[in-house]
Amino acid sequence: MKDIIAKRIKSARTLSGLSLRELSEKMHGVVSHNAITKYEQGLMMPDSKVLLALAHALSVKPDYFFRPYTVNIENIEFRKKSKLPKKEVSAIKEKVTDSIAKYIELEQFLNISSNFINPIKNIIIKDGDDVEKAVDSLLTHWKIGFNALPNVIELLEDKEIKVIELDADENFDGLSGWANDSVPVIVINTNFSIERKRFTALHELGHLLLSFQSDLDQKLIEKLCHRFAGAMLIPKETVFHELGESRKKISLSELIAIKETYGISIQATMARARDLKIIGNDRYIQFCISVNRNENLKKEIGFGQYVGKEKSSRFKQLLYRATAEEIISMSKAANLANQKLATFRDEFIEI
Missing domain, CATH: 1.10.10 (Arc Repressor Mutant, subunit A)
Structure with a gap:
């Protein structure tokens, strides 16, 4: 559990784009940046008061720090050499990891297993x-x-x-x-x-x-x-x-x-x-x-436009299905969707 909490603290900080000092300042000095370093290295365990302060400063729910890692993303490639600062690149990768972890967790609730086959791998x-x-x-x-x-x-x-x-x-x-x-x-x-x-x-x-x-x-x-x-x-x-x-x-x-x-x-x-x-x-x-x-x-402003829809919708469709079939609670669905419970409830009722 210590390792999970350590990795989650660092992950949430990377996701927010904050340095160690900036996080300490945002926590109003509840702990020093040196203490946060030790938390991230697993050398110290934060108490409940510190975890609540971390959750508030990093805009995550307290249970985020206890969520096991189920996803490892390999071979990440940008479409071209990124002009983004290294901090923003790391934040993007953390967002992706978090989103995919929730995606896979939702599929597990629904007993959906992926078996992707590359039909052109031998070319x-x-x-x-x-x-x-x-x-x-x-x-x-x-x-x-x-x-x-x-x-x-x-x-x-x-x-x-x-x-x-x-x-x-x-x-x-x-x-x-x-x-x-x-x-x-x-x-x-x-x-x-x-x-x-x-x-x-x-x-x-x-x-x-x-x-x-x-x-x-x-x-x-x-x-x-x-x-x-x-x-x-x-x-x-x-x-x-x-x-x-x-x-x-x-x-x-x-x-x-x-x-x-x-x-x-x-x-x-x-x-x-x-x-x-x-x-x-x-x-x-x-x-x-x-x-x-x-x-x-x-x-290409004013030179025609493709009229169509290009939006990812499968995750939300699975989420509505799992909620409608009472496989997961409304609260859990809101957590997976990264929404407030009231917001998700209103959205779900509309479907």
């Missing part, structure tokens, strides 16, 4: 052509065809992938990893446009599913995951159908129509056209220069 990826083959194989195996994906997050959750949305800084795109060495996890920033959320989720799926040749560097792997995401949103044969196999120029009107149909950004569609040699690299570079000169085009 070794060394270049873009291999990515195209892997995407075709995955779409066939998952029986989702080559048309537009109406809801990417829903698709991933149906395939037993845990999707977590975080309210995060704009410098954070997403991350992926494994919980308990077997449960795939994808995290995305809820503040981005729907097209970017779709692309990011599928880019992270690429990190989870693709088996890269051992000598590939990280920069190339990122590019190949970009290609994977684009290919999932609009597969090769679909791109050829929409644009043809060879073009000198592509109109903005065509790109907007594709964006509104397939939920892929204008810039990602042009990257697909370049990758598939529909346009030459020089034409693609000219397009990128034009984009960088126009801030609205760069952010």
